[in-house]
Amino acid sequence: MTSITQTSQDEIFQTMSMSSPASMYIIQDGRFVFANHRFLDRIGLTEDELLNTDQYDLIHPEDSEMVRQNAIEMLKGIRTTPYEYRAYNKAGEMMWVAETVTSIQYQGRRAVLGSALNITEQKKAEETLKAQKELIDNILATIPDAVLVVGRDSNVILANTAFYDAFGMNKREVEGRPVSEIILAPHLLKSLLKILLDQEPQINLEFKQELKGNAKTLVVSMMKMGEKGALLILDNVTEERQKQERLFLTDRLSSIGEMSAGVAHELNNPLTGIVSLSQLLLESNPPEDLREDITDIHNEAQRAASIVKNLLTFSRKHAPVRESIQLNRIIEDVLLLRAYEHKVNNIKVATHLAPDLPEVVVDYHQMQQVFLNIVLNAESAMAEVKNPGSLIVTTRRLNGLVTVSFSDDGPGIPQENLHRVFDPFFTTKEVGKGTGLGLSICYGIVTQHGGKIYAKNNAGKGATFIVELPVDSQ
Ligand SMILES: Nc1ncnc2c1ncn2[C@@H]1O[C@H](COP(=O)(O)OP(=O)(O)O)[C@@H](O)[C@H]1O
Ligand SMILES: [Mg+2]
Known part of the structure; x- marks a missing residue:
């Protein structure tokens, strides 16, 4: 190999720096002593202007310390990969560059050769990609x-x-x-x-x-x-499917209801026959040994007839009939219906029924169902806490409204459920015990009457259900 003379070395360097895609420069004693045309183009300075420029004036102030450190590490041979930083040109435009520096001999003395690629476009593309990825991540997360x-x-x-x-x-x-x-x-x-x-x-x-x-x-x-x-x-869609299944079930329950109404109806006539014939027999002074049996027949038939009658009242679909009624009467009827259970279950019922309560226009059977549902719920709530229960029913007249309240001393209702108890199928009772339909039916009936129904917890213990109906409801 022939030795390369200093002149030809310079020539090789000139040619390489001219044809390189990188911008190249040499710094000696802290000053630019050489720059290729790419470097000059990039920063928009003439060679003369460059000679009087501090290299750090061309670097983003936030990056200059990092560039200094990385350049030192590179010159010591610690760092091998290019470092990236933000550089400025004469016009103040920012660009990203990736730079490497090497220690060289220039005109017989130590100098630093820098070589940098403009990676602005690549950075932009990277940032767009990153932003897009973030956007997708955000969309997916929300x-x-x-x-x-x-x-x-x-x-x-x-x-x-x-x-x-x-x-x-x-x-x-x-x-x-x-x-x-x-x-x-x-x-x-x-x-x-x-x-x-x-x-x-x-x-x-x-x-x-x-x-x-x-x-x-x-x-x-x-x-x-x-x-x-x-x-x-x-x-x-688990919940929707479950609701559909339950609706299907209520459909079936209501057809069972209709069927039992039919059966009850069929039994009603023969039972009436047995009751009245046995009554006639008793009135015709039968022999004493028969009398006892006929009395049994009569009593048992009457019991059966009253069961059937009850069944009919509850399963019959009444065409809603609205009439002017004092709610006190309906409440008394409902409490009478439950009087036996209240007695055996140790539930004390106190009523404060306003004697001058104005009449409201309601459907008797529907309102009976509302109050009965509320009373039944109160009974099972009080049974939960096992103490002898106390149910207080109050009616009042209040600014064009009639209000009825039922206060029990059961466990009360957790705050978050106060509204939910009126949702169809909301129940806290075990499977088979509750349908979660009672209060939603009440809600439907009361709103149809232009009224309101809501629940609150008592200061002491237990819950109160309140029904409000407008006096001039129709
Ligand atoms: N007086 C009450 N005290 C406490 N909780 C009650 C009371 N009344 C109703 N609830 C709650 O409201 C739920 C819904 O009642 P309801 O619609 O009648 O359905 P169900 O009685 O079949 O559960 C009950 O399961 C119970 O959790
Ligand atoms: Mg109920």
Whole structure:
């Protein structure tokens, strides 16, 4: 190899610095002593102007200390990768550069050779990408539905917060795992495959899966997502389905009600016959040994007839008839209906019924049902706390309203449930004991009468239910 003379070394350096895509400069004794045309172009200075410029004037003040440190580390050989910083040109425009520095000999003395690439465009692209990713993350985090993205290889690419919450799983158990480990419904996986294989653009279906130990019903909407895979949006419809099932049940219950009304009706006539014939027999002075038996027949038939009559009153659909009535009367009837139970269950009932209570226009049977439901609830609430109970019923006239209140000394109602108790199917009773329909029926009836019904807790213990009806209701 021929030795390279100083002149040809300079030539090589000149050529390289001219053709390099990097902006290059040399600094000696803290001053610029050389710059290639890219460097001059980038900062928009002439060679003469550059000679009188401090290099740190070209660097963003927040970055200059970092640049100084990194340059020192590089010159010591500690740092090997380029460092990035914000630089300015003469016009004050900012750009991102990635720079490396090397220690060299320049004209026989120590100098620093800097070489920098303008990475502004790349930085911008990176930032846009980062912003887009953040936006997507934010959207995914705020969407209330569970979202799952599945790649063409059937592995999960990502899931959102709602998904992790609903499925009770974490990122590690989901991301990158086969979707068949996460969603266990075979028919869903088969349909998903169709979407991934481009046979269908979108499929919606319902499936059941146990989530966090509870059986859930979910609706999934699956669609093709470009070439990347498929997007799954999952909606928990467990409560809706349960409500539908219960509605179906109440439908059935009401048809059972109708059927028993029919049966009661059929039994009513023969029973009336037995009651009146046995009565006639008794009046015809039968022999003493028969008399006892006939009396038994008469009494038992009468008992059966009264059961049937009760059944009829409760299951018959009355066409609503509104008449002018004093509510005190309905309340007394309801309390009489429950008097026996109150006695055996040690419930003391006190009434404060305003004697001059104005009449209201209501349907007797419907209002009876409202007050009966409230009283029955109070009974079971008081039974819960086991002490002898106390029920206080008060009627009042209050600014064009008639108010009825029922105060019990049961456990009261948790604050958060005071409104919910009127929701259909809201019940705290065990399965088979409560339907959660009582108060929602009351609510419906009272509002139909232009009134209000609400509950509050007593200062001491127990709850009070209040019904307000307008005096001029029609
Ligand atoms: N007097 C009361 N004291 C405490 N809780 C009550 C009272 N009345 C009603 N509730 C609550 O309201 C719920 C709904 O009542 P309701 O609609 O009649 O349905 P159900 O009696 O079938 O549960 C009850 O389950 C109970 O939790
Ligand atoms: Mg009830």
